[in-house]
Amino acid sequence: MKVLFLHEVTGTAQAGDVKEVAAGYARNYLFPKHLAVVADARTIEQVRRREEATRRRAEKPLEDAKEMAQRMRKLTVTIYAKAGEAGRLFGTVTNADVATQLKREAGIDVDKRKIEIEPPIRSLGPHEVVVELHQEITETLKIVVAAK
Numbered sequence: 001m002k003v004l005f006l007h008e009v010t011g012t013a014q015a016g017d018v019k020e021v022a023a024g025y026a027r028n029y030l031f032p033k034h035l036a037v038v039a040d041a042r043t044i045e046q047v048r049r050r051e052e053a054t055r056r057r058a059e060k061p062l063e064d065a066k067e068m069a070q071r072m073r074k075l076t077v078t079i080y081a082k083a084g085e086a087g088r089l090f091g092t093v094t095n096a097d098v099a100t101q102l103k104r105e106a107g108i109d110v111d112k113r114k115i116e117i118e119p120p121i122r123s124l125g126p127h128e129v130v131v132e133l134h135q136e137i138t139e140t141l142k143i144v145v146a147a148k
Contacts (some may be wrong), residue, residue: 001020001022001023001026001038002018002019002020002038002039003018003021003026003036003037003038003039004016004017004018004030004036004037004038004039004043004044004047005017005018005019005030005035005036005078005119006035006036006037006038007034007035008035009030009035009036010033015017015040016040016047016051020046021036028037046100048061048064055076060103061134062134062137065133065134065136065137066137068134069132069133069138069139070109071106071108072106072131072133072139072141074137075106075141076142076143076144076145077098077101077102077105077106077141077142077143077144077146078101078105078143078144078145079093079098079101079143079145080145080146080147081093081097081125081144081145081146081148082097082147082148083147087091087123087124087127088122088123088148089103089121089122089123089124089145091122092120092121092122093117093121093127093143093145094112094117095113095115095116095117096109097114098112098113098115098129098141099111099112099115101143102141104146108131114132114133115129115130115132115141116130116131116132117129118128118130120127121143121145123145124145124146124147125144125145126142126143126144126145127142127143127144127145128140128141128142128143129141129143135139
């Protein structure tokens with residue numbers, strides 16, 4: 001009997017797999033626990049459409065992240081901070097400072113936890129920070145720290 005697995009069954013199949021199983025196994029175990037359904041053409045087509053819709057929904061954020069990465073390549077953000085006479089900052093420039101200024105200057109809203117500043121910025125001048133826009137896309141942002 002061909003069945004479509006709705007959930008993972010350890011040692012047998014993953015969710016979405018169509019496999020041939022014994023009729024008794026399907027009737028006595030898989031169907032009562034709602035782990036699988038009979039795999040007819042209509043059911044397989046429904047699953048295929050659902051997977052296609054999920055894939056399309058996942059592509060939208062990726063495309064948005066690629067577009068944002070293109071904008072960030074051309075962008076230089078200026079952050080103003082208090083500094084001493086030798087050009088050394090009182091404190092550091094944080095990822096929250098970068099996120100706030102990026103939102104102000106370019107209108108790009110990035111979560112501060114997605115901005116990685118390594119090593120910490122403690123001096124005036126140009127620096128680079130890494131921004132994770134998507135799981136697959138990271139971009140380097142140029143920032144300039146200037147004295148207030």
